[in-house]
Amino acid sequence: MNKEYQNIKVIGFDADDTLWVNETYFRDAESEFSKLLNRFETENKIDQELFKMEMKNLPVYGYGVKGFVLSMVEMALELSNNTVSNKTIEKILEIGKEMINKPVDLLDGVEVVLKELSKKYRLIVVTKGDLLDQERKLQKSGLLDYFHHIEVLSDKKEDNYSRLLKHLDIKPEHFLMIGNSLKSDILPLVAIGAKAIHIPFHTTWAHEEVTEKDANKKTYKTLNSLLDLPKLLE
The missing domain is CATH 1.10.150.240 (Putative phosphatase; domain 2)
Structure with a gap:
């Protein structure tokens, strides 16, 4: 097993542009x-x-x-x-x-990866946006059975994540977040002592962009595809 991730027990996934097309x-x-x-x-x-x-x-x-x-x-x-x-x-x-009413278009390898990881880790969704819309997309996605918990946050900042992990009784050192946004899915998690892996999407909302200086302040991994995740965690 990759020693960097040997303590991970729970993996959180962003939804939009990590599991399916949105932006x-x-x-x-x-x-x-x-x-x-x-x-x-x-x-x-x-x-x-x-x-x-x-x-x-x-x-x-x-x-x-x-x-x-x-x-x-x-x-x-x-x-x-x-x-x-x-x-x-x-x-x-x-x-x-x-x-x-757009169809939920899953990104490459999503279900294959979730199926594999769910055998070893507890998986949760941590997303933000409109509650009803996100619940609808999750239902349409056919992925609900892979997740132990779904959380729709009003925002994704350090305090939001800290409260969530405390509520779910998850220690930061046991948590890994996967997402496409450095600002929302990666940097806040690294800041509170959790692990994070960035999987970029080809389009990023301007509000989610971060400066190179901010990005370089934190340590995280970047993968080209979700399909590369299981191998990284081995």
């Missing part, structure tokens, strides 16, 4: 939104302003599709000086519903 749908929705409003501003500017609106609204709406849709509606009103048509607002709502 791609947001990028597509942003593109559709900017095209819908391009008579008021350039598409690039709309993208920038929508991101600012999302950041302003995060403390109010939290993460997930519903907050994103509300930010699009607010942005449409602002861009149009409150002249946007009911038809356009309806189209924005349709964009959101289409996102929620």
